[in-house]
Amino acid sequence: MEDINFYESVYALVREIPVGRVTSYGAIAKALGRDGAARMVGYAMANAGNVRPSVPAHRVLNSKGELSAKAAFGHPNRMQELLEKEGVKIKKDRVVDFKTVFWNPLDEL
Template sequence: MEDLNFYESVYALARHIPEGRVTSYGAIARALGREGAARIVGYAMGNAGKAEPPVPAHRVLNSKGELSAKAAFGHPNLMQQLLENEGVQIKNDRVINFKSVFWDPLVEDII
């Protein structure tokens, strides 16, 4: 049951990621006080398609800025297309300007 509540916390935080910005699984875990739980955040993102209201899971990447979960979007190019539609530049399944578009929930004002 704890993980389900954690998933809801992950989704609530992910809904604050601004359009055109990205964050990482680890950054979300740290912001929620669960250092080292990046994998659980990844599992949550893998189930985000069922969440209501919708979760912008395409904005959550691995710590290198790679689109490591693109298979979860059903079409191999959908995650990249969603990000590019928001102005995020991708090359070889990696965000080109990762540091400049990175959104850190511990630093940004989310409320």
């Protein structure tokens, strides 16, 4: 039951990420008081496709700004397309200005 509640908390927080911004699995975990639970955030994101209201999972990346979960989007370029549509620049599966577009929920909420 705890994981289900954690997932719901992850989804609620990810829905707060502004368009054109990205964050990391670790930043989400830390903001939820579960520092070190980045992998659990990743599991939540892997299950986000069927969640309603929708969750902008494409805005959650690894700590290097890489599109590490792009395979979860059904097409190898879909995650990049979603981010680029929001104005996020991607080069070689990595956000170009990661530090500039990084959204840290601890600082911004």
